[in-house]
Amino acid sequence: MATQTERRTDIGPPHYSQFLHPIIKENYGKWKYHETLKPGVLMHVGETGTIYSVRAASARLITISFVRFMAGLADKYADGYLRFTSRNNIEFLLANKDNIEPLIKELADNGIPVGGTNNAISNVVHTQGWVHCHSSATDASGLVKVIMDDLFEYFGSMKLPNKLRIAVACCLNMCGAVHCSDIAVLGVHRTLPRIDHSTLGNLCEIPTTVASCPNNAIKPTTIEGKTTVKVDEDKCMYCGNCYTVCPAMPLADPLNDGISIWVGGKISNARTEPMFTKLAIPYIPNNPPRWPEVTSAIRNIVEIYVKNAKPYERVGEWINRIGWAKFFDLTGIEFTKYHIDDFRHAGTTYKRSVQNRY
Amino acid sequence: MAGEISVEQLADEMYGVVAENAGMKKMKAGDLTKAMIAKFGDQVSKQDCKSAIKLLIDSGRCVYGYYGGSSIELPRTEGAAN
Amino acid sequence: MSDDLKIPLLDELEKGPWPSFVKDLKTLAPKKPMVRDLLRQLEKSYQDKRGYWKHGGLVGVLGYGGGVIGRYSALPDEFPGVSHFHTIRVHQPSGWFYTSEALNELMDIWDAHGSGLLNMHGSTGDLVFLGTVTDELEPTFRDLTARDWDLGGSGSDLRTPSCCVGPARCENACYDTLELVDNLAHRFQDELHRPMFNYKFKIKAAGCPNDCVAAIARSDFGIIGIWKDNIQVDQAAVAEYVDSGFNVKEFVVDNCPTGCMSLEGKELKIDDSNCVKCMHCINLMSKALSVGKERGAALVMGAKAPIVEGALLGSVIIPFMEIEEPFEEMHDLLERIFEFWDEYGKARERIGECIERIGLASFLEQIELEPLPQMVTQPRDNPYIFYEEYYEEE
Structure with a gap:
């Protein structure tokens, strides 16, 4: 000492x-x-x-x-x-x-498996969830446990077309940076922040709170003589940025918080360049302790991938080869208006040719 | 020229800025540095400002806070549990 | 006490073949009221489908603005054991290598001062001690530093740099990721412990384009190993792969993204001038193929998760740079970048967003780098050009 x-x-x-x-x-x-x-x-x-x-x-x-x-x-x-x-x-x-x-x-x-090498599903990287985080829309440790229980056979074997990386993040802050995984599980909020007008003025800086919104949805206002803010319902994307800078704007909503599932990202440069994950399923309700709807949705995607991908194709490479329409067709996942981007670079994702598979 | 104002004096000036803005605007390290350079011009350097912030924190007169970004604030009783 | 620990929903997570955190935590619950109440509060979250943690706070060790994250239960009366539940980030050794002795020492420190819960490791790379009270922060720090451990970053500072396993156990490493990261961590201690930036700044060092630490996706400043000359080929070993029945043509040659290779008999021909160093062939034929001899790294900047303006991948600012001790060129570059960010950045704006806002070309000019075609996927297709040079009448 x-x-x-x-x-x-x-x-x-x-x-x-x-x-x-x-x-x-x-x-x-x-x-x-x-x-x-x-x-x-x-x-x-x-x-x-x-x-x-x-x-x-x-x-x-x-x-x-x-x-x-x-x-x-x-x-x-x-x-x-x-x-x-x-x-x-x-x-x-x-x-x-x-x-x-x-x-x-x-x-x-002692209950500890060995595996995770080469064409396997390795351990799932994740965030803190309900165990330790103030902005989480779901738990992370529990989700990972049930997902890996379900996909256990792929950890100790190497029978996938290529490696498959899964990540879980419990809100859009993505401390787990799930934006480039083969399959990403992302906790989402779906309703407006519940503003505590009685304390907001004391707890938060109004200009900072207004500036925190990526979509200019927050405006200063006065309610019952108190300086506070209001949120434009049509512009709020439930990202939680305002809550990060202002504790009087919590987003937790047990009825509406849940899970979204994203696919096709990668980090490695092998064969193809790194790619972002893209939306597969916009919302699945939280169903702890074992989230059966989430595990079955992921298993479905994994199994369709195993069945259809060529050797050494990552999930995103396989989807790019067959086209997204076919991905939705094969997996039976419904394509909705939520799948079409409407943020900063949305236009770059619109189909700009008539090359489609019929 | 840089170095004409002592680090202690800079720390005092910075403390004044933090105290003045307390409850209204959270001051970041960069805000304090910019405020000092605005006030004293080339009499102070960025390194002087760094040293002054270190003095301010090490002496316990100010503490670091975090709400989405780090700031330098007056010490408060812990916003604990209750 | 633990016999009346009723957590029926969490009990469900003891089932199944994957290691159960609930089972593990339960072993500590009888000794640690903090773990017991953590499980009880988590059970309530599972019942109510929401978290019960309050927001940040003003806690840390004296002099540091990073390394400790304040956390408080929103229900301290119901779960007094977790009324304070602060996180301490301990700066990990490069490559996450440990001896059992070092781990046992760290566990003794954490047993004495905290909940005994931890992550090996957090997303940024730190060893994360989860759950202690404010009064234990200084004593924990004292015991850590006494054994040569320091805290990592948090808040608007240089976050704990991290790296892949590198030359310590990988034949693909194109530079010494471990030494570089250790060097940068020591060179920039002030930036790491005393938040002076607009927002967080993450550095990740990957030894090759496989990028096992996700530098391209998760670091503001990524150093990704690469080589410039030819892939080294051992033709005898290629022939062994062919003889073993491994389908070199289908799995390797046909999967080459630029079609720069061919198999003639049992001989692999590579047109290295067209190779983009993707790693696929080397990954599949480790015994026969290896990275070239003229090694260094490509530097990428600006990757981040969605908050605030949307997710970004890193983009190339230097296509190739030699990475050699004492890394002075890297120090100078980082200092120019910090200087730029100080001048042009806004609060809570990551440097990638700042570069997008002012433009990559302006950024390059400010940090004194030449524009190169390797930095874009294509030249601009829009004609709104900010010309800065023009002739004037004599």
Whole structure:
């Protein structure tokens, strides 16, 4: 322990090199190739050694007990070395190939699956939801749990046409940045902010609140002698920006908050350029604890994709090949007026040719 | 020239701006810097302003707040639970 | 106490094969009143279909404007354990590498000062400690810094930079993502801890165009590894793929986006002058193909989620740059960008929105970069041009 006389600040993160397995240190920047030995198990071959990575699933919301347990497994099988992936998986870094199966067995005995590599559905990235967020329109941890329970077979296998990335964000703030996933689950509000006129003037800066609206729907006003704001019903898109700057404008509406589903985004440059997700289903009511309508909608999309995509096509690439009309046709999802964009760059999404499949 | 006004004096000036606007406009670090440069011209540098803000915060005279964006505010009793 | 923890809706989330956060949290509930009340409040959210958290607040550690997010229950009388439930963002090591010893130390600190709940990791990359009270913030910070950990960013500051696994365990890494991110984090500590920007600013470093950290979608400033010369081909290994029955023609050659490759017998021919470095062939034939030798990165700027003006993907501001220690060129560039943003940005406007508002060409001029055709998908198709040069009569 450092002495408490000196308060340390601005030291930044500890240098990563102290956390690297000796084999990784030796082969840093000198890796030759890698192979996937089986779902969830990677072998990286370097100039002077080989490291095996065993990728285990994890909830994103975890406890110190869980982390201590995983650290214990790392001690037992991986010389104490492990890392986390950008999708909340845990990768044990093994020097000894013989430790792979005992580690997988001990993980399985404790309810932790191994997988998520190559043409699989990897862990779902998500936001805080009702567990910790003030603006969430749904929960995130629970949704991810039920979605992965349902799609479990695709985590521990590699039978999809390509990898499939799912993300959940509990409101349009998208702390989980779901705008570029193969399938995105996005919590939505659908009604106007409920303005607390009695406190708004004290809690919020009127000009900031007015300026926060991307669609100029908020105007200053006076109600019963109190300075407050009003919201133009026709212009409000329920984005929650005003609530972010002004706590007197909450959006939570148990009757109307729910889920929207988006498809066809990607981040990687492989084959095609990165793409945004596009709207598939505008609204599904919140139905906790297991959101059956959401899981069945996602399963439907996944199954149609598996059946129709060519090898190595991502969801968005497959849809671009067959056309959106066919996507709606194949999935049986209804196309509505909500699918047609009406914000900033809407015009670029209108069909500007007569090339259609009939 | 920059450096003619002491960092302590700048911090006092900034505190005045924060206090004056309290409850009306939340001042960002950039707002305070711009206000100082408007007032003192090239007698102050952006680095002086950074140092003054650090002094203001480290001394506890002001605190950082957050409502959709960060601001520098007067300390308040915690807007806690109740 | 825990025997009367009645959460029938959440109990439903213990079922099924995927790891259950409810099961995990229940193990801590008897020891931690905060976890117990978190589960009880969450149960109420599941019943009522709405969240019960209040908005932000003015909490932090002395001197920092980032790293702590204040959170309070909206129902403190009913759930006193979570009346305060603040988040602490701990700056993660590059590449999210840990030893069991380091993790155990961190868990001991969090056991002593907080709820014992956490995320490994948050969306930006930090190790996120979820749930503590205001009085525990300084003591947690003291114990963290005593063991060489610091806080990450939040609010209108430089957010905690993050990177992919890079050269630590990937043969595709075109530069040292881990070292660059560690370097930038230390170089810009002031920007990270003391919010001085118009809004958040995120940096993500990906070692190759596969972009495993989503730099193109989630960072205001993305550094994506790329090479300029030829893909390295091991023809003997190509022949092994062919002999193994892997359909090189259908899966690799026919999927090349520019059609720059062909298979002649067991030999793979690549017209590298037409290769766009998409990674597809290298991804599928790791043993036979690897990235070129003249390596660096493309820089992209402006990606963001929808809030406020709509989602953006990053766009190229530098098509190729060598990324070498001590990274001075990168420091200078970032300083010019911060200077520009200071001058032209508006409150709560991300830099991507600012660039769209003033125009990419003006932005490039301000940060002293030359316009290049690699920065656009096409030249403008509209003739409203702001000409700045013209002749005058002698």
